[in-house]
Structures are given as C-alpha cells and as structure tokens.
Amino acid sequence: MSKIGLIIKREYSSRVKKKSFIIMTILVPILAAGFLIGAMILGMPEDRDLSIKVIDDSLIVGQNLHISQHNETENKNNPFADPEAHLKSKITYKPDIKLTLDEARALLDSDQANFDMILYIPENILVSNVVKLYYKEMPNSKAQASIMDNINETIEILKVKEANMDYQYYKSIKTQVAVHTIDNKSESDQDSQIEIKAGIGFALGLMIYMFIFIYGVQVMKGVIEEKTNRIVEVIVSSVKPFELMMGKIIGIMLVGLTQFAMWVVLIGIFSTLVMPFMLPDGYDVGTLAGEMNGPHTTAEVANAMGQQDQVIMQDNEIINFLFTQVPWGSLIAIFLFFFIGGYLLYGSLMAAIGAAVDSETDTQQFMLPVTLPLVFAYLISVMGMQDPNSTVMQWCSQIPFTSPVVMLVRYSANAGEGMTLSLITSMLLLIVTFIGTTWLAGKIYRTGILMYGKKVTYKELFKWLKY
Amino acid sequence: MSNEIIFKAENIVKRYAAHTALDNVSIEVPRQSVYGLLGPNGAGKTSLIRIINQITAPDSGAVYLNGERLKREHISQIGYLPEERGLYKKMKVGEQALYLARLKGMDKKEAKAALDEWFKKFDIAAWWDKKVEELSKGMAQKIQFITTVMHKPKLLILDEPFSGFDPINTNLVKNEILKLRDEGTTIILSTHNMGSVEEICDHITLINKSKKVLDGKLTDIKAQFTDEEYQIEFKGNVVAFANAVWGGWELVNREQMGEHHFMATIKLMEGNNLTNYLKSILDHVEILSVNKRVPSMNEIFIKAVAQKDNVSPDEVEQSLNQENTEENE
CATH class of the missing domain: 3.40.190.10 (Periplasmic binding protein-like II)
Incomplete structure (x- = not known):
C-alpha cells in the first residue's frame, strides 16, 4: 500500500472505530425518525369534541x-x-x-x-x-x-x-382559480413548483454546509492533535507533509461519506419498518410521506411569499411530483461533486489553520474568515429559495466559496434546465480553486506543523508561503 | 571502526525569513560511529537534522548518504527520534508501532516480526494492546525508541535523546546506542547538554550561531584542548607547598578540603614536567592523589568559540547564558 494509502486508512479506521462515531451514526437516524413521528403525532387532529x-x-x-x-x-x-x-x-x-x-x-x-x-x-x-x-x-x-x-x-x-x-x-x-406556473422550456405541463424544488436543493445544500463544518473542524482538530502530540515530526520524516495533510483530509472525507451513506440506509430502514406500526389505521406510508413533506413545505413557502390563497397539492400529486419532476439522478451526482469539492476546499484551509496554531483556543482569528463565506452561502440560499435565479444567486453559485451550497438550490429549483453552462463553469472554478487552496494550505502546513510556541500572525503566514 | 564516510553534508546553507539557521556547514560522519552534534540551543542543530531527514531542504549545499545524493528512497535507511516526541494517545501501542513501521516502508509481516523481537527485548510484550495514554512517560519513551530503530536503519539520528528521560532510561538508551553502533549502525546525536554525551561520542562537531566551530575525533579534540593542568590533593602546609618549587608553574585554583587538607590545581609551564615537579614537592607535603585535568566538553566549546571569534572565554560564557535565559522566557 502506498504511504498516503496508509495514512488514509489510519485516519479512516481510527475514526470509524470510535464510540462517538458509532453512536452518532445510529442515534441521528433514530432522532430524525423520532422527530418525524413526534411531529406527525402532534400534527394529527385530536378527536376531541x-x-x-x-x-x-x-x-x-x-x-x-x-x-x-x-x-x-x-x-x-x-x-x-x-x-x-x-x-x-x-x-x-x-x-x-x-x-x-x-x-x-x-x-x-x-x-x-x-x-x-x-x-x-x-x-x-x-x-x-x-x-x-x-x-x-x-x-x-x-x-x-x-x-x-x-x-x-x-x-x-x-x-x-x-x-x-x-x-x-x-x-x-363561486370561483377559485389556481395559477400553475410552468417553465416554457419544460416538456411537462405540470406546475413547475419552483419553491418545492428549491427546497429540495436547499435541504441538500444544507447537508453539504453541515458536512463541511463538522468534518472540516475534524481535519483541523486532527492536525492540532498531531502537532500537540509531537508525533508529526516522526511522521514527516517518513512521508511528505503534503501526503500527511492529504491523507488526513481524504480519510476524514471518507468517514463523512460513510456516515452519510449509513444515515441514508438507516433512515430508509426505520421509515419502512417502524413507521407502519406507529400510524393509525387507514394510513399508509406513502400518504404519510406526502403529508409530511408536501403541504407543509408548500404552505410555508406560500406564506413566506405572502400568498393568501395558495393551492395545496394533493398527497398523491406530491409523490408523483417528487418522482417525476425532480431530476434525482443528476441532482445526486451534483450533490456528491459539490459535497466533495466544497469539503476539499474548506478542509484544506482548516488543515492550514490547524497547522498554524498551537492549540484550539488560538484558532479563532483564522476561523472567522474561513467560516464567514460558508455561513454567507447558507444565508444566501435561505433567501434565494424564493428567487433562485436572482443575480446574487447566479454569482454565488459560481464563486467557489459559496457555490457548494448555493448551486444545489439553483440547480434543483430549475430542475437542471438551462443550467449546463453555468454548472460546468461553477464546477471548473471549484476544481481550480480547491487545487489552489490545497497548494497554499500545503505550504502553510509544512512550515506550521514544525513551529511551536509562536503566536502566528497573518503576516507570518504570508511569509511561510514563500519558504 | 573504519574511516569510511557514510554520511556527508557539504556547505549547507539554510535561511529563514529573518535569520540564517545554517551558514555553510559541512560534516562528515564515519561509518559505525557515534557522531555528536553539539551546540547551544538555537545553534542550528535541529535545522541540520531536519535537512538530513528531508523534512526541509537546504537553500544550497548537498547531502550524501553512502556517496549518493540524498533522496526520498533513503528514508527507510534512516531512523529519526526528534527532540519533540510523542505518539497518538488514543491509538494502541502495537497498532501504532506497526503503522510507523509501514510508513518507513516495511511490509506488515516484517514489521510485526521486528516489533515482536524488540518488545520481547524490552520486556514490554504485554503493552501491545494498551493505548498510549495508559502508559507512563518512561514507557512511552521506550516505545518511541523502538519505533525509531525497528526498521534497522543504517543511519540513526537522535535529537536530544536524553532530554526527558529518567536516569534509568537514559542508561538503557545509552547502552542501546552503543550496542547498535557495535552492530554496524551509524548514529548522529545532537544535544545542547554537552556533558551528557562525552562518554559515548566518537566524533563531534561543535556548532554555534549557525556556523561550525570545530570538528574531529573526540580524543583528538580533547588532547588538543588539554593543558598541562593537574589536580593535586595533599596534606600539609600550603605555604610550604607553594614555596617548594620556585618557577615553571602557576597555581590555577586552590580548595581547602579540611584541616591541612587541600586540593590545588596547577598548570605547568613549557619545559617543565610533572615528575620533576612532584619530586620537588614530595619532601614538603603528603600527596594524596594526582590527576591530569581534562577539560569538559563545555569548556572546550567555550574555548573554541572564543578562539574562533577572537574574544575572551568569559564573554562567550556570558552570551551563552544570555541566550539560554532568552530561550526560557
């Protein structure tokens, strides 16, 4: 096995074997199912005269x-x-x-x-x-x-x-008219339901956002741990600092993907096994899922838009919509791309931060400029759900620091139509940028990991780039 | 011990933004020797060691191992114990040692066999499945030492190997170092604590302020810096002692050990010899012991730096003390 492979393996297996990983992996789907069931029970009409x-x-x-x-x-x-x-x-x-x-x-x-x-x-x-x-x-x-x-x-x-x-x-x-908005380019004659689609994109973008945060911080902590443990010098006498950094970033990414995959599987199992027993007679999972997702989203979005007379979709219509109108295949592929690309971009910066400081308490000054664009991307996406093709959304879906979250909303809202060009430029920009940040991070990293007891300033970091 | 050179660094220069860490430093390490890299903190020892380990690259100069330019493939032939050492706390001892062995290029089977042997040798086989955080500091240091030597490196580099070790472990490591040398390993050992290595080094290089001050065989250097100074312990009258010989010597130091009991350090001038001197004083005082005074490595260092910089030894000592206090702040 190559050395970077060994590092990836260690980073991966030491984390996957941790109790906290196993607990989180099992607990989150249970909690999610619990919330879902709880919300459902609360939302069910009380049969009280x-x-x-x-x-x-x-x-x-x-x-x-x-x-x-x-x-x-x-x-x-x-x-x-x-x-x-x-x-x-x-x-x-x-x-x-x-x-x-x-x-x-x-x-x-x-x-x-x-x-x-x-x-x-x-x-x-x-x-x-x-x-x-x-x-x-x-x-x-x-x-x-x-x-x-x-x-x-x-x-x-x-x-x-x-x-x-x-x-x-x-x-x-007595007349009540519903207005269905349909994209002229669309072949289907159904309401394009841009808000629901944007909502789905937002949910995926939110997952990327959380993933980058949670696992980016893990990269940083891992680097700080190696530095404070003083094991780092032993390791970089055997492998290049860059290999160590990339091994860590990739290993942790695989941990994240594993966790994500297990959540999907577990949530699937829970909802097919447990849900039917939880439901009152006459309900089936399909209608329930429709009820849980559909009307609430529509109602909320409509409310947000100040519409009074929204048309609430029927349950079966929503299921039909979810399966036919949302381009799941391409959406998931794009999700994975931005998931990985965004993580690599931010993860490498987090690794550089970890290398530059002596302890976690010193990370504050460097964390802010790194997390700020990410939080900004999240806020833009929240607002952008109502108008996914606004100028701000278009720009932010291209800028690599915000695109991993924002592009998901835009792509999903438009069901991918007319997005090919901007998708390609956004992806290319992201690739170029994460190669750039990884290169920069590598330079900071290799100097930083061997530097102890020094309060590092931005000026200092800039010098390290030239070493 | 052969005089074949296993490792050579030529005119190494390493600059960091504001200062030069190594200024045209060259060393030649003979095969199967213990080579001491001595100098105060901040002299540039660790910079040189990191270059030997290919952790950093020199700005100019060349490094050779076995006559070849140093390259990545040589990593498996080098063992390195850094000054700042540590292990993954949450990882199991055996698993961690295996991991480090495989990073050095050993395959799994080979690594396991070598580790089993070392663990048996140090009588720590029972620790294999313990986590490092469960071990004491001394125990962890043993593991660390093992992970440095397990791949049978031809060149072993130890940066401040005795700092943080208790006396028992220090001796254990000293003995292991000598044993490894006898088995064919070459050891480069760096320390600012010059006294600690005198007994095990064959060759030394003294480094101060990024420059090499002096290098050579330890015995040669000692001989070069040894003056005709003797410590004479005697009983009797000190005035009689002083008046016994009229010329050709000088009293460097005198200590009273008890009533009519003294330890005098004398320096013989050129043309005088110890036998004649002793003959002259024998009738006046009772001699208890006579020792030739050999300067400590620290004294040699100060003298060498003073000679090189053309200043008095006191000034060198002062500036060294100053540097040490700065380091501690």
Whole structure:
C-alpha cells in the first residue's frame, strides 16, 4: 500500500472505530425518525369534541351556525375544499343570549364552565369580518379552520338568502382559480413548483454546509492533535507533509461519506419498518410521506411569499411530483461533486489553520474568515429559495466559496434546465480553486506543523508561503 | 571502526525569513560511529537534522548518504527520534508501532516480526494492546525508541535523546546506542547538554550561531584542548607547598578540603614536567592523589568559540547564558 494509502486508512479506521462515531451514526437516524413521528403525532387532529359558547352581538350569525354544519357532507365533494381540513370530531355551538362576554369569560376561567371556548361575534361582523375565539386550551389548526369555515359559510348563506338567491346556485358560480406556473422550456405541463424544488436543493445544500463544518473542524482538530502530540515530526520524516495533510483530509472525507451513506440506509430502514406500526389505521406510508413533506413545505413557502390563497397539492400529486419532476439522478451526482469539492476546499484551509496554531483556543482569528463565506452561502440560499435565479444567486453559485451550497438550490429549483453552462463553469472554478487552496494550505502546513510556541500572525503566514 | 564516510553534508546553507539557521556547514560522519552534534540551543542543530531527514531542504549545499545524493528512497535507511516526541494517545501501542513501521516502508509481516523481537527485548510484550495514554512517560519513551530503530536503519539520528528521560532510561538508551553502533549502525546525536554525551561520542562537531566551530575525533579534540593542568590533593602546609618549587608553574585554583587538607590545581609551564615537579614537592607535603585535568566538553566549546571569534572565554560564557535565559522566557 502506498504511504498516503496508509495514512488514509489510519485516519479512516481510527475514526470509524470510535464510540462517538458509532453512536452518532445510529442515534441521528433514530432522532430524525423520532422527530418525524413526534411531529406527525402532534400534527394529527385530536378527536376531541368541542363545545363552544357563542356570544353573538350581531344577533343573527350565532344562532345560524348549525346550518353550515349540515353542508359539510356536501363540502367533501367540493374539489376546492381540503379534504383533510375538517375535523373528525364534532363541534357544538351553543348560542347564549343571556350571558355577556365578560360573564362568559369569567365562567370559562372558573372551571365550572360546561363549554371549552367562547366564540364572540361582534355587532359589525358583516363589515369587519373578524370574530374572536377565547380559549383555555388552544384549539388545533384544524379545529380553527373548521370554525372559520362554519362562520364563513353561515354568513354566505345568510347573504345569499338576503339577495334572494339559491345557495346551491351561488355555490356553482363561486370561483377559485389556481395559477400553475410552468417553465416554457419544460416538456411537462405540470406546475413547475419552483419553491418545492428549491427546497429540495436547499435541504441538500444544507447537508453539504453541515458536512463541511463538522468534518472540516475534524481535519483541523486532527492536525492540532498531531502537532500537540509531537508525533508529526516522526511522521514527516517518513512521508511528505503534503501526503500527511492529504491523507488526513481524504480519510476524514471518507468517514463523512460513510456516515452519510449509513444515515441514508438507516433512515430508509426505520421509515419502512417502524413507521407502519406507529400510524393509525387507514394510513399508509406513502400518504404519510406526502403529508409530511408536501403541504407543509408548500404552505410555508406560500406564506413566506405572502400568498393568501395558495393551492395545496394533493398527497398523491406530491409523490408523483417528487418522482417525476425532480431530476434525482443528476441532482445526486451534483450533490456528491459539490459535497466533495466544497469539503476539499474548506478542509484544506482548516488543515492550514490547524497547522498554524498551537492549540484550539488560538484558532479563532483564522476561523472567522474561513467560516464567514460558508455561513454567507447558507444565508444566501435561505433567501434565494424564493428567487433562485436572482443575480446574487447566479454569482454565488459560481464563486467557489459559496457555490457548494448555493448551486444545489439553483440547480434543483430549475430542475437542471438551462443550467449546463453555468454548472460546468461553477464546477471548473471549484476544481481550480480547491487545487489552489490545497497548494497554499500545503505550504502553510509544512512550515506550521514544525513551529511551536509562536503566536502566528497573518503576516507570518504570508511569509511561510514563500519558504 | 573504519574511516569510511557514510554520511556527508557539504556547505549547507539554510535561511529563514529573518535569520540564517545554517551558514555553510559541512560534516562528515564515519561509518559505525557515534557522531555528536553539539551546540547551544538555537545553534542550528535541529535545522541540520531536519535537512538530513528531508523534512526541509537546504537553500544550497548537498547531502550524501553512502556517496549518493540524498533522496526520498533513503528514508527507510534512516531512523529519526526528534527532540519533540510523542505518539497518538488514543491509538494502541502495537497498532501504532506497526503503522510507523509501514510508513518507513516495511511490509506488515516484517514489521510485526521486528516489533515482536524488540518488545520481547524490552520486556514490554504485554503493552501491545494498551493505548498510549495508559502508559507512563518512561514507557512511552521506550516505545518511541523502538519505533525509531525497528526498521534497522543504517543511519540513526537522535535529537536530544536524553532530554526527558529518567536516569534509568537514559542508561538503557545509552547502552542501546552503543550496542547498535557495535552492530554496524551509524548514529548522529545532537544535544545542547554537552556533558551528557562525552562518554559515548566518537566524533563531534561543535556548532554555534549557525556556523561550525570545530570538528574531529573526540580524543583528538580533547588532547588538543588539554593543558598541562593537574589536580593535586595533599596534606600539609600550603605555604610550604607553594614555596617548594620556585618557577615553571602557576597555581590555577586552590580548595581547602579540611584541616591541612587541600586540593590545588596547577598548570605547568613549557619545559617543565610533572615528575620533576612532584619530586620537588614530595619532601614538603603528603600527596594524596594526582590527576591530569581534562577539560569538559563545555569548556572546550567555550574555548573554541572564543578562539574562533577572537574574544575572551568569559564573554562567550556570558552570551551563552544570555541566550539560554532568552530561550526560557
């Protein structure tokens, strides 16, 4: 085996055998699955019947709330309604004309109340369109949605009646239009769902970001360890400093890739084995996955964009979308390229930092300029998800210090279309830059590892480059 | 011991940004000898050693091993124990020794066999599966020594080999060094503690302020710097001692050891000899012992530097002390 091979092997096996590695590798997927299940359980509608005291100053809406509830069966057939939006539990409205709001609130506070909430409908409801719901225990979002639907419909029915119109007729002319944005170059006729795609890219970019941070710091720590252990001089009498540095960087990279691969496998196993048992009857993993990923993302992104009337995709549509509209093959290949390229770029700089200092506490002054562009790339990506092709995103997906995170968002958002040229330039730039940083790092490294007890300045580092 | 040269450095110059670490230094190391590289801290010894180990390259000058220009392939023939030494703390002893052996170019089987032998020799076979952090400092140093010599290097380079070793381990290592030399290894040994190596070095080079001051066979150098000085321990009257011989000598030092009991250091001038001198004083005092005073390596160093720089020995000593305090700060 070549010497660099020996070094890679030692770096790899000494880390993979560590307890902390094994624990992290197993624990993270369990935690991830736990969070997923936890979030799912929390997000599931509670089958709790609610009794609501209605204080109605408008003197008309409150007592008619029950009429909307009769329409719920019909609503199930309404293509615009979200089938999941309605509670399985029953909401009972109890109009009360004797109590004032203050009295009702005092009663709700007193524990003697035979109701769970107070719905206050003001006199000017028809103008203001605002009601107030007083609670002791916060109702979940689906209960809130149900109440809102009931009130909306009641008012609509009352208004329709007032106008001498037939409610069924009104419903048939009521219109709600969804706008699907489609890239003209795209062959598919489906909504391009740029936000979801950007979100997928962001998730991958985030992984690269974390990977670079976690394992870059490990490279730095490893170099400092060798330096403070004083073993480094023995080793560089057998191998070139550059071989030692590259062996370490590559060995740790393989550790990261191993961990990543194991996470993917373990998460896969957990979600296929454990999930079905965790779910209530009638759910299958497919719909669950759809529910977990889809509507939340869409809703969040839409909210962020200030859209009020977003169109929520159906579960099966999302699964279909995920499989057909996202170019997984090329996305994963690009992910791996930027994953490795970004890590090599930052890892070599981290190795240089480790070589320049005597202990971890001295790393601060050098860490900041190295981590800053990485954090910047992350922030740009967060903002860029809404507008993946903005000028800033275009530039940052080319600059090698930010491209490993930003390019993933851009590429994924555009589903790779029209990206070939900028992808190639970005990749070439990254390759050239990491060769450059590795070369620079090698120069700093070989001087730094044999330098003890000296507070190193930037000026000093610059001199080392010329040795 | 043959006079064949195994290692040669010619006119080595190494400059760092602000200072010159080695200024035209040449050494020739005879095969199967212990070669001492002596000089105060900061003289340039470690710079020279790093060049021999190809950790750094000289700015000019050439280095030869066995008559060939030094190249990467020679690494397996060189063993190096740096001044700053250490091991991976979390790694197991045996695993680590194997790793270092393989970096030196040994294959796995060969390395395992050599290590088994050494571990047996030092009686530490039980440590194979221990982690280095579980070992005491002395134990770790033994391992370190083994990893330096396990690949049977032709040239062994030891930088300050005795610093940090306790007296027992120092002796163990001294004996091993001599044994290795007798088996054919050539050893270059560097130290600022000049007294510690006198007994094992065959040849020495004195380095000061990046320059070679003096080199040669230890016995020759000692002879060259030895004056006709004698330590005479006697009982009797000191005035009688002083008056016994009128000329041709000078009293360098006198110490009172007890009542009428003295130790005098005298220097004989040219044309005088010890026998005549002793004959003259025999009638006046009772002589207990007579020793020829051989200068220590430290004294030789100071004298040599003084001669070379054309200053007084006191000035050299002063500047050396100053350098040492600076080093400690």
